[in-house]
Amino acid sequence: MNIILLGPPGAGKGTQAQRLVDKFGIVQLSTGDMLRAAAASGSDIGQRAKAVMEAGQLMPDDVMIKIISDRIDEPDCAKGFILDGFPRTVPQAEALDSLLADKGLPLDHVIELAVEDDALVARITGRAAEEAAAGNARADDNAETLKKRLAVYHEQTAPILPYYRDKAVLKSVDGMADIEAVAAQIDALVQGG
Ligand code: AMP
Numbered sequence: 001m002n003i004i005l006l007g008p009p010g011a012g013k014g015t016q017a018q019r020l021v022d023k024f025g026i027v028q029l030s031t032g033d034m035l036r037a038a039a040a041s042g043s044d045i046g047q048r049a050k051a052v053m054e055a056g057q058l059m060p061d062d063v064m065i066k067i068i069s070d071r072i073d074e075p076d077c078a079k080g081f082i083l084d085g086f087p088r089t090v091p092q093a094e095a096l097d098s099l100l101a102d103k104g105l106p107l108d109h110v111i112e113l114a115v116e117d118d119a120l121v122a123r124i125t126g127r128a129a130e131e132a133a134a135g136n137a138r139a140d141d142n143a144e145t146l147k148k149r150l151a152v153y154h155e156q157t158a159p160i161l162p163y164y165r166d167k168a169v170l171k172s173v174d175g176m177a178d179i180e181a182v183a184a185q186i187d188a189l190v191q192g193g
Pocket of ligand 1 (some may be wrong): 054057058084149
């Protein structure tokens with residue numbers, strides 16, 4: 001089972017992806033986590049990603065498409081995967097369609113977590129404070145970067161929604177509900193086929 005979780009930064013994609021991992025034994029492919037690991041390793045791509053993430057901008061489509069295409073080829077993806085943070089632009093969505101077709105893989109569910117901007121600001125500033133208190137602040141989670149990330153989301157990522165809606169594969173859940181209620185909505189979609 002191959003799933004895309006869509007939604008703005010802080011919508012809860014990572015939390016819900018992790019739950020689907022535990023429930024269905026499929027892997028979570030978080031491009032943000034991959035880029036943060038690359039940044040920590042200090043590789044060339046990592047250094048570039050660090051600067052891009054701190055600015056709240058997006059990495060180039062060709063870099064991200066190659067990363068995700070290579071990752072999907074790894075054996076642990078054979079049972080299925082959840083894309084969390086990819087695609088993030090219409091060209092990434094188009095490239096994903098063609099690379100899945102080339103690999104003979106289906107796209108089973110495209111699920112949007114719908115959350116309003118005001119709720120996200122409250123949620124992300126809260127998360128940043130918690131993570132900072134725990135000693136592992138995400139450098140891209142400060143309020144200033146969040147505004148930039150939301151603007152980039154509306155400009156570059158939100159157009160993915162009509163892209164999938166036109167293909168009649170998009171399903172939306174109310175991401176404002178609490179974690180368990182969102183999880184129940186996602187389960188109903190996934191198990192309903
Ligand atoms: P995330 O953890 O998904 O919010 O991603 C953190 C940051 O990594 C984003 O703000 C972008 O700078 C970068 N990033 C993650 N995924 C992508 C992607 N698919 N395309 C471009 N940039 C990305």
